[in-house]
Amino acid sequence: MEDLSEVYKSYANEVKRFLICLTYNVDLAEELTQETFYQAVKSIHRYNGECKMSVWLCQIAKHTYYNYLKKESRYQATSIENMMQMGEDIMSTVDLPDVELARRDNLISLHKEIHLLHEPYREIFLLRASINLSFKEIGEIFYKSENWARVTYYRAKLKLAERVQGDDYEL
Incomplete structure (x- = not known):
């Protein structure tokens, strides 16, 4: 060890x-x-x-x-509020051009939609997209198979695409 x-x-x-x-x-x-x-x-x-x-x-x-x-006893509302506050804090401390502001607004909107996904979709999407865990590692975290993680991630992407208006995001 x-x-x-x-x-x-x-x-x-x-x-x-x-x-x-x-x-x-x-x-x-x-x-x-x-x-x-x-x-x-x-x-x-x-x-x-x-x-x-x-x-x-x-x-x-x-x-x-x-x-x-x-x-x-604070399941969803607190996390969304904290995320929104973080986004506001970032934007208030950095002078960004309009294009960058629009991109950040889109990212914040996307993160809000990710957070609204039900479990295990949200967590699997974040594990894969944010910290690049392999499907095998994600499966191990959930005590499931690699294939289960792969399918669940795919379903999470579909659900997220349905939620995001205009499909302007590349998932």
Whole structure:
């Protein structure tokens, strides 16, 4: 087993990015990343090496986030509000040309639509599109097959395309 500090250095940013995609809240993602590694240390004896360490940590992160949601009873509205606030913060701090503003508006609209997808479509889409996990890794996170992950991702793209007006986005 790798030294725990090396595991943290190697995977903390990836876990944090994964959690940012789920929460749309950088502060919450940082907090949940810490909790994820705490839970990983507590259950390191259960890691058997059958999947990549990053996949195992993302599984823990996902469960940590779901436990947080259960405790806080804030499932969808909070994440959308946080994402919208992040978008406003980014736009208010950077002087962007009109074309870039339009692109950012489209990205924000797209992220809103992604967040409105039902599970597991939303999470699978984010795992694949944001942190480039393979279908095999996504399947492992959900304890399903690679083919299941592939089909579910395809369905998520279809559902997202239906939701996005004008189909101006390349999915």
